[in-house]
Amino acid sequence: MNASREARLADYAALIRKWNPAINLVSPASLDQLEKRHIADSAQLARLRPDPQGRWLDIGSGGGLPGLVVAIYHPNLPVMLVDSDRRKVAFLQTAIRQLGLENCTATAARVEQLPAADASNLSARALAPLDRLMPYLERHLAQDGTAWLMKGRNWQTELSAARMSWHFDVESHPSSTDPEAAILQISNIRHG
């Protein structure tokens, strides 16, 4: 692994551990598995999209998963993190500054109120069921953009529900951190 990437990932993990007792960035029960579960989970996007172009938008970023990890893997890629919780955004802004991630910004906003982002890539993890995410994708993705949605074990049910109202192309990638979870790669979204 690239040395500055490795150092930044270690510094990021240390910052989450420091702030977590105050603002619950990840569930306390999963803090022991921060690297193996949360960070490795997020790093899968760097493998699935090894050479992203344009702007990357991460919605409901929380402690920066997966968006801040994407920004660490791609230090020349513009990455926008958005979360409605101001305390989490204060954490993200501190992490961005301390890790020296000049490519990354964090904004406190509800995604519904964000101006259309024209993003080439959009990610979300543990934010909302797929049918509630679809309007955000429609609004914030560029016409040829791709969404990367990190979904839990219910992903097939969520997919069927979203298909009742939306048309889109989808590819499901099994998650390497949980064989029953999936990363949904979604593009070409049209209202049904």
Ligand SMILES: C[S@@+](CC[C@H](N)C(=O)[O-])C[C@H]1O[C@@H](n2cnc3c(N)ncnc32)[C@H](O)[C@@H]1O
């Ligand atoms: C369950 S947490 C997941 C955080 C992170 N993505 C992760 O995987 O650890 C959901 C996050 O979405 C944020 N959120 C919820 N509704 C939102 C909205 N409408 N707009 C922006 N952020 C929202 C919450 O503040 C919270 O930080």
